[in-house]
Amino acid sequence: MKLIFDNTTLDLKPNGKSYIATFDGKTATVEILRAADGKLDLLIDGKRVIAYVSADNAKRWVTVDGRTFLLTKSSGAKRRGAGGDQASGLAAPMPGLVRSVNVVEGESVTKGQTLMVLEAMKMEIRIHAPMDGVVKSLAVKVGQTVEREQELIKVESQTSKD
Amino acid sequence: MFKKILIANRGEIAIRIMRACKELGIKTVAVYSDADKNSMHAQLADEAIHIGDSSPKQSYLNADVLIQAALASQADAIHPGYGFLSENASFAGTVDSAHLTFIGPSADSIRAMGDKAESKIRMKKAGVPTVPGFEGLESESDFKKAAEEIGYPVLVKAAAGGGGKGMRVVNQPEELHEAIESARGEASNAFGDDRLLVEKYVADAHHIEFQVFGDQHGHLVHLFERECSTQRRYQKIIEETPSPLLTPELRKQMGEAAVAAAKAVGYYNAGTIEFIFDPSLSTPALSGDEGFYFLEMNTRLQVEHPITELTTGIDLVQWQIRVAAGERFPYSQEQLTQRGHAIECRVYAEDPANGFFPSTGKLLQYIEPRGPGIRVDLGFRADDEVSHFYDPLLAKLIVFGESRETAIQKMQAALREFVAHGVTTNIDFMQDVLSHEDFTSGKVSTKWVENKFNWKPSTPTFESLIAASLADLTIVNRPSSIVNEHDPFSPWKNPNGFRN
Numbered sequence: 001m002k003l004i005f006d007n008t009t010l011d012l013k014p015n016g017k018s019y020i021a022t023f024d025g026k027t028a029t030v031e032i033l034r035a036a037d038g039k040l041d042l043l044i045d046g047k048r049v050i051a052y053v054s055a056d057n058a059k060r061w062v063t064v065d066g067r068t069f070l071l072t073k074s075s076g077a078k079r080r081g082a083g084g085d086q087a088s089g090l091a092a093p094m095p096g097l098v099r100s101v102n103v104v105e106g107e108s109v110t111k112g113q114t115l116m117v118l119e120a121m122k123m124e125i126r127i128h129a130p131m132d133g134v135v136k137s138l139a140v141k142v143g144q145t146v147e148r149e150q151e152l153i154k155v156e157s158q159t160s161k162d
Numbered sequence: 163m164f165k166k167i168l169i170a171n172r173g174e175i176a177i178r179i180m181r182a183c184k185e186l187g188i189k190t191v192a193v194y195s196d197a198d199k200n201s202m203h204a205q206l207a208d209e210a211i212h213i214g215d216s217s218p219k220q221s222y223l224n225a226d227v228l229i230q231a232a233l234a235s236q237a238d239a240i241h242p243g244y245g246f247l248s249e250n251a252s253f254a255g256t257v258d259s260a261h262l263t264f265i266g267p268s269a270d271s272i273r274a275m276g277d278k279a280e281s282k283i284r285m286k287k288a289g290v291p292t293v294p295g296f297e298g299l300e301s302e303s304d305f306k307k308a309a310e311e312i313g314y315p316v317l318v319k320a321a322a323g324g325g326g327k328g329m330r331v332v333n334q335p336e337e338l339h340e341a342i343e344s345a346r347g348e349a350s351n352a353f354g355d356d357r358l359l360v361e362k363y364v365a366d367a368h369h370i371e372f373q374v375f376g377d378q379h380g381h382l383v384h385l386f387e388r389e390c391s392t393q394r395r396y397q398k399i400i401e402e403t404p405s406p407l408l409t410p411e412l413r414k415q416m417g418e419a420a421v422a423a424a425k426a427v428g429y430y431n432a433g434t435i436e437f438i439f440d441p442s443l444s445t446p447a448l449s450g451d452e453g454f455y456f457l458e459m460n461t462r463l464q465v466e467h468p469i470t471e472l473t474t475g476i477d478l479v480q481w482q483i484r485v486a487a488g489e490r491f492p493y494s495q496e497q498l499t500q501r502g503h504a505i506e507c508r509v510y511a512e513d514p515a516n517g518f519f520p521s522t523g524k525l526l527q528y529i530e531p532r533g534p535g536i537r538v539d540l541g542f543r544a545d546d547e548v549s550h551f552y553d554p555l556l557a558k559l560i561v562f563g564e565s566r567e568t569a570i571q572k573m574q575a576a577l578r579e580f581v582a583h584g585v586t587t588n589i590d591f592m593q594d595v596l597s598h599e600d601f602t603s604g605k606v607s608t609k610w611v612e613n614k615f616n617w618k619p620s621t622p623t624f625e626s627l628i629a630a631s632l633a634d635l636t637i638v639n640r641p642s643s644i645v646n647e648h649d650p651f652s653p654w655k656n657p658n659g660f661r662n
Contacts, residue, residue, distance in 0.1 A: 003631045010627045021628050030628055035635035038527050038583075042632070044625055051629030054526035054583035060630040061526060062622075066578025067590055069622045071630045094519040095550040120520060120550045124327075124348065145550075148519070 005060070005071040088130050089154045092146040096120025101142055103153075107135045115153055118146065133157040163487050164188050164239045164263065168232040169207070171243030172222060173541035174558060175463070176203035179241050182479035191235045193228060195221035197549045202541055209235055216551045222246045225253045229260050239263035239486060245553065248462040249276060265486040267431045267461050274427040275459040279321035279359050281427075285456045288426035290419045293438060293455040295361025297321065305342060305360055306335065312362050318342055320349030321357035326396025328352060331363055366607045368439040369393065370405050370454070372420035373470045375481065376430040377491040384417040385474050386500050388434075388466055389604075392595060394518050394611045399588065400595060401466040402505040403473050406566060406604030407441055416454055421495075423456055432467070432482050434460040465558070468537060469504035472562040503569040504562045507577065507592045511554040514591035515619050520554040521586040523547070528556075531579035535562040535572055548585050556582060570596055591617055 003010045011022040018031040021044075033048075034041035040051040052063040060071045099119045103109060109129040118125040136154040140146055166189040169176045180190045180203070192207030197216035204210040211231040214221035221227070223246055232240055240257050242248035248266065251273035257264040266272070275281045279297035286292055295316075296308040309316045309332065318341045320328030328349030330341035342358065350356040368391040376382030389405035390398045408416070420435035436457040467478050476493070485491055511521045528544040540557035548554060559576055563569030577593045594617060600606050611617075622630075 003627075005622070005627060005630055008622065008627060010631055012628070012631050019632075021624070021631075023624050023627055026624055028624065028628070030632070032632065032635065035632070040629055040632055040635065042629070044628060049625050049629070051625070051632075052527055052529070052581045052583065053629055053633035055633050056523075056526060056584065060633045061583035062626045062629045062633065063581045063583070064623065064626045064629055066593065067620055067623075067626070068581070068583070068587070069626045069630070070586065071622060071627070073630070093517070095522050124351075148522075 004074040089151045090127055092118060092148055092150045092152055093125060094120055095148050096146060098140050098142055098144045098146060103135050105135050105138055109133060109135060109155060127152060129155055131157050166191060166237040167239045167241055168235060168237040169241050170228045171246055172198055172203050174539045175243040177206055177541055178539050179243060179479055180206055182483060186480060186483060191237050193231055197551050202543055211235060225256055229256060232262055239265055241265040244462050244465055251276060263486050265482055267429050267433060271427045271429050272461045275461050277321055278323055278458060279357060284426055285423055288422050290423045290456045291454060293361040295359060297359045302342060306338060308360050309338060315363040316360050317363040318345050318358055318360050320345060320353060321359050322353035322355040323349060364438050364440045368407060368441060369608050370439045371434045371436040372417055374420055374424040374433050374435060375491060377485040378430050378488060379490050381491055382421060382424055382429060383495045383498060384420045385470050385476060385498060387413060388469055390466060391606050391608050393608045399508050400592060401469055403469045404500060415452060423459060431485055432463050432478050434464045466506050468539060468560045469506050472504040473500045473502055474498060502562055502564050503566045504560060505569045505573050506558055506560045507573060508555055509557045509559055510588050511548045511556050511585040512588055513586040514588050514617055520550060522550050523585045526584035527581055529581040530557060531576040536576050590619060
């Protein structure tokens with residue numbers, strides 16, 4: 001059984017009471033001593049490993065040896081290709097509130113211009129135009145709450161006609 | 163003594179204050195917004211009053227509603243905690259006029275220290291060293307002249323400011339116009355006051371602050387320093403005491419300056435004098451300048467107060483309550499001593515690999531470290547939601563060791579034991595800060611995280627991948643929707659090997 005986490009593939013085969021794990025040319029025998037309450041007590045090649053694990057849909061939070069990793073389990077689906085158009089969608093870098101929208105759809109903007117301002121907790125985040133262009137669409141309104149990665153605005157680069 | 167105190171705050175600090183109240187036999191009233199209806203602080207109080215919707219303006223910043231809640235619950239005092247209304251002079255005044263006690267300094271002291279420009283003038287008069295600079299400037303040409311006189315780089319900052327808002331570093335004259343404009347805009351938005359001042363920018367500055375404490379009978383002392391130079395976005399993340407940089411002579415000088423600064427505004431209750439410290443100037447033989455300058459005073463309890471509590475043995479929150487009730491603070495400056503070393507790490511729900519942006523979500527697992535010399539001041543439990551409405555401080559992890567070295571070791575071990583899943587945290591980041599030689603040698607200045615420490619999260623190990631692939635063996639926190647009965651690899655199909 002192949003398991004894909006982000007860009008990494010791990011192979012895990014049941015082998016009697018244990019598993020054989022293979023990753024990046026390395027192989028290990030994994031024995032499960034205990035699995036309960038979000039905690040795994042494992043023997044990996046005979047070495048005792050305690051792991052704290054949590055799941056949220058495809059996300060796996062893992063803490064081993066004092067380090068925490070967030071891994072996203074992939075079903076093997078292909079990655080989405082980059083957009084074919086020249087428009088650049090700007091997403092919220094953090095969850096928060098749209099405090100001001102300084103442009104309207106169809107407005108010409110210059111690179112670096114402040115398009116809108118978000119606010120969350122103690123921070124104020126200015127969303128700047130990534131290039132010279134025209135506001136193709138606005139996806140949010142003042143006062144709206146946005147999630148991280150939510151699209152805010154699309155700016156289309158101005159293509160010269162000559 | 164008070165019979166009942168309303169705590170006008172939330173999260174870990176509300177809980178910290180409640181503990182002190184309970185120890186003193188005082189009843190507590192919590193207030194909570196919509197987002198906090200299941201929060202720990204609302205559940206630990208004797209009474210809890212809903213004060214409005216999730217936005218701070220409608221709840222924790224709404225003075226009228228807070229005072230109504232205090233009157234309705236027959237509280238006799240209000241503790242503001244830190245942040246929110248804690249440094250709002252008019253709130254302190256309104257509390258007084260409602261015949262309630264504000265647990266903090268007088269409204270006049272808050273007002274005097276709240277205005278950066280005005281407080282700087284007062285400090286100069288009191289003989290407290292301040293950063294060379296100019297206040298009360300109007301036109302851009304005044305700023306230009308002032309900046310030239312000080313010498314670039316300069317710092318343009320809001321007179322009413324704090325927390326890094328309305329603050330811009332200007333490296334050359336061409337940048338001045340833009341810096342003034344943007345600092346003005348930010349200051350006006352954040353504080354309703356667009357006055358700016360300009361001062362020398364200390365590039366390699368350390369942030370060293372002194373805890374002061376006074377009663378209402380004119381007695382005021384300092385409780386030594388806290389080194390708070392590990393910061394990102396002008397916000398502290400790691401604090402320690404004593405500072406690895408101060409000599410006993412400098413500590414004495416700075417402590418005396420801190421006491422003079424607080425006395426100049428008739429201060430009582432807990433407060434903190436923040437200094438900028440330039441280690442390159444700290445050898446008086448090289449210049450007449452001691453290298454420390456008054457930055458500002460925080461007229462409230464500080465987030466990092468626990469490290470002072472651990473090294474002095476003084477419970478600052480209990481004493482805040484006791485002096486607010488009129489008691490005398492019984493210790494003289496000579497009786498106060500520091501012992502050992504304490505460090506605080508602020509565990510934030512934020513992503514150090516992505517500009518320290520706050521991370522929100524439900525805490526799927528949350529296990530705090532325990533053991534000798536470890537204190538955790540927390541405001542969250544497993545299953546709690548970390549929302550975007552408030553500061554993403556999950557917990558304060560505080561350790562005490564007999565020396566700086568042992569305290570660092572203890573903190574490292576404690577951070578490794580800390581498990582928080584569901585949001586991204588700065589736990590791994592802080593482990594790497596603590597083990598960096600710049601930290602161990604005390605060289606971390608306030609810009610170090612941004613300019614020097616190029617942190618990258620470690621790549622998943624073989625062991626972590628194995629654990630992730632076996633995660634579904636434990637059913638905790640797993641939404642039922644993802645249980646796949648048809649998954650041939652599901653561990654539930656294979657009952658061997660992992661029974662309890």
